[in-house]
Structure formats: C-alpha cells, structure tokens
Amino acid sequence: MSNDTTRLKSEECIRLGAILDIEGHHYRRLLRLAWRQNSYMQRQDVDRLEANAREWARYLPLANEARISRERFVGELAARNGLTIPPGRVEDLLDHTDPTTTRTVAGALGKVRHAAARLARQNELNRLLAEFCLDLVHEEAEIFKSAVLENPAGCYDKGARNQGRGPGGVIVKQA
Numbered sequence: 001m002s003n004d005t006t007r008l009k010s011e012e013c014i015r016l017g018a019i020l021d022i023e024g025h026h027y028r029r030l031l032r033l034a035w036r037q038n039s040y041m042q043r044q045d046v047d048r049l050e051a052n053a054r055e056w057a058r059y060l061p062l063a064n065e066a067r068i069s070r071e072r073f074v075g076e077l078a079a080r081n082g083l084t085i086p087p088g089r090v091e092d093l094l095d096h097t098d099p100t101t102t103r104t105v106a107g108a109l110g111k112v113r114h115a116a117a118r119l120a121r122q123n124e125l126n127r128l129l130a131e132f133c134l135d136l137v138h139e140e141a142e143i144f145k146s147a148v149l150e151n152p153a154g155c156y157d158k159g160a161r162n163q164g165r166g167p168g169g170v171i172v173k174q175a
Contacts (some may be wrong), residue, residue, distance in 0.1 A: 008093060012077055013101040016090070019070045020050035020108035026063035033059065034122040042130050 034054050040048045074089035085092040090109050094102045 023066040
C-alpha cells in the first residue's frame, strides 16, 4: 500500500473493470480469428483466409479503441485524484483502491493480459507458419522452374497444356 491516502471511488473502479472486460472481449475475439487463420493456412484455404482477414480488419480497430478508451480513463482517474500514473498503468491505480475493488479490477486486468499474451503468441506462431509457407512456395517454384527449363517437352504437350505428370505437376494450387 502506498503512503498516499487517496482512494478511488468504487463507481470509478467498477467502470474501469467494465472497460477492461470490453477490452478483454475484443482480444479474445481476435485470438479466435488468429486460431482460425492458423488452421486456414495449414489447410491452404485461401478463400477462408481472405474472409478471416476481412474479419480481422473489422475487429482490430474495435480492440484498439477499447485499449485507447481504457488508457484515457486511467489518465482521467489519475488526474481527477491527483495521482501521477501513466495512462497504461492500471495496476498503479490498485494502490488507491479498497481490497474488494482491487480484486475486481485486478481480475479483469489479469484476463486482459492473459488474452493479450495468448494473442501475441498466436500471432507469432502464425507469422512463423506464413514464413514457412512462403519458403515452401519458393522452393516449389524453383523445382518447377528447373524442371521446365531442363526439359520443357516433358511437362507440356504441343498445345502448351500441362501433361499432369512429372515435376511440372508440383504446384497444384495458387496460394
């Protein structure tokens, strides 16, 4: 407990908890989209990847707005109560709340942090998978290129149609 005797009103803390719940909700929604993205990349489902990207573009701004709203509210609470707390530091406010309110706000904050950490981890896994997929496509393109350049007659018939056999059939679907 700090030496400062300033106490936040319980209504302010309840509102802060609600704001944190909204932010956590948005991060969990983005996490579900990140899980789907991973699944779609593994299955090379281009159509669903595109739809998922549209959903991501729709919900990411809402998550950002929720974070900004929380940061503003923390800044307002600090200013109203004469506290010098950076806007992003919710836990610094907890030194100025009663124990019941502290548990409520800390619980909501914990959920936000947990969801944000899982989202960051899944995004990193998706980045690694995308990087692997791009490397794989590059390797397949090199195999295709060398096969065509070495023996173009073995890959295509006289009508320039793929014969469907040999190294020319390596690339099956455009990603």
